[in-house]
Amino acid sequence: MDDSLFRALADPTRRKILELLTEKDRTAGEIAEQFPIAFASVSHHLGVLKAADLVATEREGQFIRYRLNTTVFQEVVRYFMTRFGAGEDGGKRDA
Amino acid sequence: MDDSLFRALADPTRRKILELLTEKDRTAGEIAEQFPIAFASVSHHLGVLKAADLVATEREGQFIRYRLNTTVFQEVVRYFMTRFGAGEDGGKRDA
DNA sequence: ACAATATTTAGATAATTGTATAAATGTCTA
DNA sequence: TAGACATTTATACAATTATCTAAATATTGT
Numbered sequence: 280m281d282d283s284l285f286r287a288l289a290d291p292t293r294r295k296i297l298e299l300l301t302e303k304d305r306t307a308g309e310i311a312e313q314f315p316i317a318f319a320s321v322s323h324h325l326g327v328l329k330a331a332d333l334v335a336t337e338r339e340g341q342f343i344r345y346r347l348n349t350t351v352f353q354e355v356v357r358y359f360m361t362r363f364g365a366g367e368d369g370g371k372r373d374a
Numbered sequence: 375m376d377d378s379l380f381r382a383l384a385d386p387t388r389r390k391i392l393e394l395l396t397e398k399d400r401t402a403g404e405i406a407e408q409f410p411i412a413f414a415s416v417s418h419h420l421g422v423l424k425a426a427d428l429v430a431t432e433r434e435g436q437f438i439r440y441r442l443n444t445t446v447f448q449e450v451v452r453y454f455m456t457r458f459g460a461g462e463d464g465g466k467r468d469a
Numbered sequence: 470a471c472a473a474t475a476t477t478t479a480g481a482t483a484a485t486t487g488t489a490t491a492a493a494t495g496t497c498t499a
Numbered sequence: 500t501a502g503a504c505a506t507t508t509a510t511a512c513a514a515t516t517a518t519c520t521a522a523a524t525a526t527t528g529t
Binding site for chain 2: 474475476477478
Binding site for chain 1: 375377380381383384386389392393396442444447450451454455457458459
């Protein structure tokens with residue numbers, strides 16, 4: 280489990296970005312306009328998320344589209360379940 | 375999902391502490407001697423973990439015994455599963 | 470009450486990180 | 500090729516954090 284992954288998740292802006300991307304893929308600009316900070320700052324956060332492999336990018340003309348890399352989230356869940364036994368038994372499904 | 379939780383998990387020393395505590399409950403001193411840093415520094419990390427409610431403590435005479443708060447790990451797993459759909463379907467059980 | 474042990478808290482410092490502005494890069498269209 | 504737009508990179512700075520040493524607090528046994 281890479282250190283960069285947890286560091287990436289430690290910032291609330293970055294977690295918010297990830298949540299935005301669960302709704303749909305978005306360009307860097309679409310993401311940036313959701314936050315009160317400078318575009319360059321959001322770009323920096325996107326770089327951190329990408330370095331942690333939490334998101335992937337694809338260029339679309341002038342735009343760069345970001346999407347979640349769901350595989351890594353599965354690894355995070357597995358990390359907690361295997362290391363800490365925190366899973367299905369404990370995590371109630373419908374509560 | 376509390377911010378302090380993710381910040382607490384972001385440090386590798388703290389994650390190592392948590393993993394030590396999965397084996398068995400340990401006193402602050404037993405934990406501290408596993409690391410090459412000063413006892414006071416480990417104590418600081420323990421404070422961060424406790425503030426995030428990832429561990430709980432109980433005094434035993436001169437000692438203070440730390441144990442995992444497994445409930446919170448279940449919440450972390452649930453966070454990822456609900457927010458990011460990263461769970462059972464994707465996380466292979468036997469691979 | 471005192472000394473010894475276990476742990477935390479206080480205060481200082483160095484490293485890391487989030488944010489800003491300005492410059493650079495990449496793409497499109499005229 | 501020039502100009503406009505989208506995004507990133509460079510650089511600087513302020514805030515946060517990890518670590519240290521020293522002092523403080525808590526408990527036990529003499």
